[in-house]
Amino acid sequence: MNTKAILEVKDLHAWFGNTEAVKGVSLSAAYNAVTAIIGPSGCGKSTFIRCLNRLHEELPGAYATGHVLIENIDIYDKKVDPVSIRRKVGMVFQKPNPFPSLSIFDNVVAGLKLAGVKRQSTLKEIAEQSLLSAALWSEVKDKLHAPGTSLSGGQQQRLCIARALAVEPTVLLMDEPTSALDPISTAKIEELMTELRKKVTIVIVTHNMQQAARISDQTAFFLSGELIEFGETSQVFTAPQKEQTERYITGRFG
Amino acid sequence: MNHTVLTEHMTKKYQQRKITNRVMIGLLASASCIALIPLLSIFIYVLAQGLPGLNLNFFTQLPQPIGETGGGMANSIMGTLTLILTASLFGIVWGVGTGLFLSEYPPGRLSNVVRFSADLLSSIPSIIIGLFVYTLIVIPMRRFSLLAGAVALGIIMIPTLARSTEELLRRVPVHVREAGLALGLPRWKVILRIVLLGNSRAISTGIILAIARVSGETAPLLFTSFNNQYWQRGIDQPTSSLPVQIYTYAISPYEDWHQQAWTGALILVSLVFMMNMMTRYLLSPRRSSK
Numbered sequence: 001m002n003t004k005a006i007l008e009v010k011d012l013h014a015w016f017g018n019t020e021a022v023k024g025v026s027l028s029a030a031y032n033a034v035t036a037i038i039g040p041s042g043c044g045k046s047t048f049i050r051c052l053n054r055l056h057e058e059l060p061g062a063y064a065t066g067h068v069l070i071e072n073i074d075i076y077d078k079k080v081d082p083v084s085i086r087r088k089v090g091m092v093f094q095k096p097n098p099f100p101s102l103s104i105f106d107n108v109v110a111g112l113k114l115a116g117v118k119r120q121s122t123l124k125e126i127a128e129q130s131l132l133s134a135a136l137w138s139e140v141k142d143k144l145h146a147p148g149t150s151l152s153g154g155q156q157q158r159l160c161i162a163r164a165l166a167v168e169p170t171v172l173l174m175d176e177p178t179s180a181l182d183p184i185s186t187a188k189i190e191e192l193m194t195e196l197r198k199k200v201t202i203v204i205v206t207h208n209m210q211q212a213a214r215i216s217d218q219t220a221f222f223l224s225g226e227l228i229e230f231g232e233t234s235q236v237f238t239a240p241q242k243e244q245t246e247r248y249i250t251g252r253f254g
Numbered sequence: 255m256n257h258t259v260l261t262e263h264m265t266k267k268y269q270q271r272k273i274t275n276r277v278m279i280g281l282l283a284s285a286s287c288i289a290l291i292p293l294l295s296i297f298i299y300v301l302a303q304g305l306p307g308l309n310l311n312f313f314t315q316l317p318q319p320i321g322e323t324g325g326g327m328a329n330s331i332m333g334t335l336t337l338i339l340t341a342s343l344f345g346i347v348w349g350v351g352t353g354l355f356l357s358e359y360p361p362g363r364l365s366n367v368v369r370f371s372a373d374l375l376s377s378i379p380s381i382i383i384g385l386f387v388y389t390l391i392v393i394p395m396r397r398f399s400l401l402a403g404a405v406a407l408g409i410i411m412i413p414t415l416a417r418s419t420e421e422l423l424r425r426v427p428v429h430v431r432e433a434g435l436a437l438g439l440p441r442w443k444v445i446l447r448i449v450l451l452g453n454s455r456a457i458s459t460g461i462i463l464a465i466a467r468v469s470g471e472t473a474p475l476l477f478t479s480f481n482n483q484y485w486q487r488g489i490d491q492p493t494s495s496l497p498v499q500i501y502t503y504a505i506s507p508y509e510d511w512h513q514q515a516w517t518g519a520l521i522l523v524s525l526v527f528m529m530n531m532m533t534r535y536l537l538s539p540r541r542s543s544k
């Protein structure tokens with residue numbers, strides 16, 4: 001396994017107008033590592049990962065400063081096109097959000113099709129592969145042309161994962177991907193992540209401590225926009241260095 | 255003790271509520287039926303009055319000079335279709351484009367001004383728009399023309415289309431747009447291919463309504479495209495149209511022309527009706543989900 005850092009965040013600040021939601025965060029992630037972001041509601045976890053694909057700045061009044069290096073390229077460099085960054089950094093949202101008007105197949109290949117890939121054979125191949133990687137293929141292979149929204153919540157979320165994988169990102173951001181799902185779908189997605197990590201570097205926001213402990217290599221604990229503690233997951237959960245971290249993971253926190 | 259009192263009370267209330275519910279639904283249903291009466295009676299009346307004059311000649315022949323019987327409104331039918339088509343060419347692009355601008359770009363002074371103007375424009379009587387186009391196009395060109403008529407109709411389409419498109423796109427949740435952006439698609443592509451195309455059915459409904467609204471417009475055409483008694487000769491020439499022809503014939507003193515006017519009205523109503531059905535069919539889920 002390559003241990004070189006693929007993702008390096010240096011002094012990242014994110015703002016909503018005059019409010020600072022992320023206050024100078026620095027951390028890094030190695031190739032194929034799974035990084036969990038934990039912390040109480042409103043501490044800036046979503047804002048933080050939305051800075052990693054420059055989606056944050058798409059909200060009116062929102063902007064970010066600092067450096068985020070992905071494969072040694074600073075995505076906040078003025079010369080960098082945010083659109084090209086988002087092809088390398090995929091994202092899965094809290095609520096499954098397949099494109100409502102598109103079929104399952106078209107949802108998976110939307111990123112490619114809209115970028116101009118036309119060859120049906122290529123699209124079919126990639127759709128199958130992505131759906132296989134997202135552990136959804138066997139459930140949908142006979143109804144690829146049904147609307148994406150006709151699937152169950154858990155299936156929709158895996159469809160969104162397949163859609164993100166289809167453009168072959170190097171980093172996959174997941175913002176509480178299982179919080180809207182039942183335990184069985186959650187287990188499926190966790191299982192899936194242990195496979196996915198072979199291909200992509202994952203950053204996942206979660207409210208579920210057990211989930212963070214189960215699936216991640218390293219954990220970052222946020223509080224009011226600041227990174228309080230960052231380290232190996234086992235260390236953060238068994239021997240936290242900071243008192244706030246300990247209070248949070250033992251549940252003695254707001 | 256309290257418990258039984260409460261239960262009794264609630265049961266009584268529930269009975270009352272059920273009755274009120276029935277009464278209200280009944281009232282609403284009859285109100286809806288009453289609203290249908292004018293629509294149906296217009297349709298039936300137009301049908302009854304118009305059918306006797308309906309024959310093939312009506313669709314294929316030009317109007318006859320006064321005194322001669324027969325003839326048709328072929329040129330007016332073509333004229334109306336050409337007018338609508340030309341008006342749609344820029345009315346739809348402009349109207350939907352304005353709607354896109356209003357919904358997709360950050361709110362600011364410009365969008366407020368645009369929105370306000372659109373609302374104002376839609377409440378301006380269409381005859382004023384006709385006058386405006388008259389001074390803008392007819393006077394400089396020194397003649398009535400299809401172009402002027404189409405511009406007048408197009409302008410009438412813009413505000414309704416802009417607002418219906420805006421309202422519609424606003425209802426598309428942010429997370430759909432974000433899903434597109436997160437795939438590495440440029441914003442314009444997300445807007446056009448996912449937000450707009452994904453709602454093409456609803457947007458077409460807005461377009462149909464706008465077209466249906468202008469199909470029957472008469473006042474602005476009176477002094478823009480005017481009328482003629484022969485086939486359309488060019489975009490810079492006056493053109494006949496169903497509404498103006500109906501108007502001309504209806505106020506004439508000739509029995510024969512009155513009949514023609516009714517038949518013209520029947521065609522106009524059917525035209526709008528058909529446009530509606532056609533688009534509905536084209537965009538039915540059965541077809542679009544292929």
Ligand SMILES: Nc1ncnc2c1ncn2[C@@H]1O[C@H](COP(=O)(O)OP(=O)(O)OP(=O)(O)O)[C@@H](O)[C@H]1O
Pocket residue numbers: 016019021039040041042043044045046047048059
């Ligand atoms: N669109 C917005 N406009 C203004 N402030 C916002 C916006 N979104 C979030 N914030 C603020 O930024 C801070 C961080 O929010 P963020 O959504 O990143 O929290 P979070 O850690 O993801 O919370 P949760 O666990 O509830 O999802 C919060 O204080 C919130 O009030």
Ligand SMILES: [Mg+2]
Pocket residue numbers: 045046047175
């Ligand atoms: Mg969040």
